Amino acid sequence: MNMPSFFDNSRIAYWQTIERSRMLSTFESSRKRHKLSPVDRHRIKPQRPDQLRAVNSHSRINWGRIVCGELARFFCDGGDGTDHNQEILFVTLCDRACVKSADGLTEVELSEIKERLRYGLRGLNYFAVVEPALYVNWQLGHHRRAAKQCISWHIHALVWGITKKKMQKRLRALKKRGWYQKLERGSKPTSVKPIGLGRLPRAVAYMIKSPAFAYRVSAVDCIVNGIEVIDEHGEVQRRFKQSKWPLRHGERLTLYFAMRYLYLDDLTLAGGQGRPMLANAKRLARPRRPPSLGLPNRYRRPPGGRG
DSSP, rough: OOOOOHHHTHHHHHHHHHHHHHHHHHHHOOTTTOOOEEEEHHHHHHOOOOGTTTTHHHHHHHHHHHHHHHHHHHTTTTSSOOSSSEEEEEEEEEEEGGOOTTTOHHHHHHHHHHHGGGGGGTTSSEEEEEEEEEEESSSOOTOOOOOOOOOEEEEEEEESOHHHHHHHHHHHHHHTOOOOOOOOTTTEEEEEEEEETTOOOHHHHHHOOOOOOOEEEEEEEETTTEEEEETTTTTOOOOEEEEEEEOOOOHHHHHHHHTTTOOOTTTTTTTTHHHHHHHHHHHHSSSSOOOOOTOOOOOOOOOOSSO
């Protein structure tokens, strides 16, 4: 009997099988399905392993298997992930400047988001993934848009070679200089958590699997020790609370439209000792092939450059 591998313990294949079923249901049931073209329906079907489309569950399984293999060799001596050989931090970085409309990204916007988010990881060893978080009731006031939905593009990163205390100090200093600005409604822009033994495969799955939740921000009364906090004008102070729930059909389709022109290897970042791992993962995922005439460039956008 074969023992479970790092990839098996991540359960990426399990989660993506569920996601594929939900996506198929969305394509058939969503009230916005009239916006889908035959090309859209083709994008979520099983394709060549090297396609690496961000909206394709088979691509995520293939990319996840390769990334898990690279991380397992580096951190677990090829083991199953029940142990790792050094302290690893799970770092989440958000920034108000990376909150965009739900229309999709141009190549320039994606490049700017990646540069903005990974600034705090410069000089460190890391392996990171850019991910969208859909907010369904957050008006983009600072963008002066009327839309009530927006997407906070952020990164989840495995970081090693630095302690949690030093990482937090580094991020505090950057926030004072204007980096990682708090999101409009008060959500924390950074998070640093050590990964416990046996939790590394699941942490990798969290980074690689498709988005599964939508987020809502609501205002509630600020209460301390059962007493309402009153300001100098006699009014009860308010604070913002973030909640999440599984994506509904329309919300899943909104994320699909925002990501349909994106590729998993383009959404993955690395630095220091993580660079060779990412480079090797890309070589394994996209083996060199003779050029085929007549095939469109994988980055080609519709007129206007929007997804």
